[in-house]
Every structure is written in structure tokens, then in C-alpha cells.
Amino acid sequence: MSKERIIFCDFDGTITVNDNIVAIMKHFNPAGWEAIVERILDKSISIRQGVGEMFALLPTSRKDEIVAYAIGNAVIRDGFGEFVNYCKEQNIKLLITSGGIDFFIYPLLKPFPIPHENIYSNASSFEGSVIEILWPNKCDEHCQTDCGMCKTSIIRSYDANRYERIIIGDSITDFEGAKLVDTIFARSHLVDMCEQLGYAYYPFDNFFDIMKQLEAEPVA
Ligand SMILES: [Mg+2]
Numbered sequence: 001m002s003k004e005r006i007i008f009c010d011f012d013g014t015i016t017v018n019d020n021i022v023a024i025m026k027h028f029n030p031a032g033w034e035a036i037v038e039r040i041l042d043k044s045i046s047i048r049q050g051v052g053e054m055f056a057l058l059p060t061s062r063k064d065e066i067v068a069y070a071i072g073n074a075v076i077r078d079g080f081g082e083f084v085n086y087c088k089e090q091n092i093k094l095l096i097t098s099g100g101i102d103f104f105i106y107p108l109l110k111p112f113p114i115p116h117e118n119i120y121s122n123a124s125s126f127e128g129s130v131i132e133i134l135w136p137n138k139c140d141e142h143c144q145t146d147c148g149m150c151k152t153s154i155i156r157s158y159d160a161n162r163y164e165r166i167i168i169g170d171s172i173t174d175f176e177g178a179k180l181v182d183t184i185f186a187r188s189h190l191v192d193m194c195e196q197l198g199y200a201y202y203p204f205d206n207f208f209d210i211m212k213q214l215e216a217e218p219v220a
């Protein structure tokens, strides 16, 4: 019996051309955000801690501006709409697994027919004086990475014996998940990680590349 295909697709830098968190920080440029990014990259703090600290630099008084900028600035990568339809036609389960934030992800995905429950992200509160990031999808007992939004916890919940697990991603939030799956579609930093660790991967520039490869390869 062949396996069922399931895709875990990143959002920032994957579905969108650029990383929206970085774009927000660059645009509003609150003092100290670059040092936090460096500490995430050199792993002296976790992704969860770093993302939380960065957004805490932004006052909620600028909420409307920040939300409008994030949504207006993002560009959806070529072929994504077709890809969503392709997955539907082929009965491939498509989950959006994002380390990004709800206030830009849901509006940007609204034009596409993706069920709400298939979208995993961090959440946010604008109740206090600064933006507070909330973590409804934290790491399970098997993950010590303190991801914030834990992709490996979600991937592990789909049995490897039953599912052909496929990840699509670009950067640090995909590193741990990529180590678990059958197939990796990678761009940017995720390509470098695969090269360093000797993992097989398919590079992609757009979602047409991914569809072509999925068509070419029979289900495992
Ligand atoms: Mg990303």
C-alpha cells in the first residue's frame, strides 16, 4: 500500500518571497532588534525567546501601521495558488507550518482555499503597551529546541509508516523538521544546512518547480 502524502510548508521566505518578521523589523527598526537576530542565529537564545523579544520592542500604539505594512509589503511566491489547487486535486494534505505571526499570516492566506485548522503559527496580543507573541504550538516532550511554533511536534504527529512526509522551507525554523522528513524542498539557508549535513534535497525557486518534482516522483 502506498503512503499518503503530507506537506509541511513554511510561510515566511517560502510562501512569501521575503521573511515578514525581518521586513517588519527592518522597516520599523526598533533599537536592538539586530542584536537579537544575531543571538538567534548563533543559538545563544532560542527562536521563541528571540521572536518574543523582537516584537516586545514594538509599541502596540502602532498596531494598525505594523499590520498594514506587513500585509502590504508581502509578495506571494509564484505558483502558490496553483500549488494549493494541485494538492487539493491530488488529495495531498497541505499544512502551513509557520514560525511567523497570526496577524499577517491569516490575512495573506485568505485568498487561498486552505482550511483554518491546517494553518499553524504563533499568535499575538496587542493588549499591553508592547506586542506580545503567544505560543499555542509549543514543543512537545521530544523537542528541546524551544522553537516557539514547533514543526517537529506537528511532523511527529503524522506516522512515518503511513505518511510520506514532505517539508518545504527556507531557513532556521525548518532545520529541525527537515531532519525528520522523507523529502526536503529547500531554498536559501535550508539549502546550506542540507549541504552541510549531506541531506538530499530539491532546490526550488517557485511552486511550479515543486509541483513538477512531485509529479515526477511516485509516492514512496
Ligand atoms: Mg521561513
Ligand SMILES: [Zn+2]
Residues within 6 Å of the ligand: 138, 139, 140, 143, 144, 145, 146, 147, 148, 149, 150, 151, 152, 153
Ligand atoms: Zn520544537
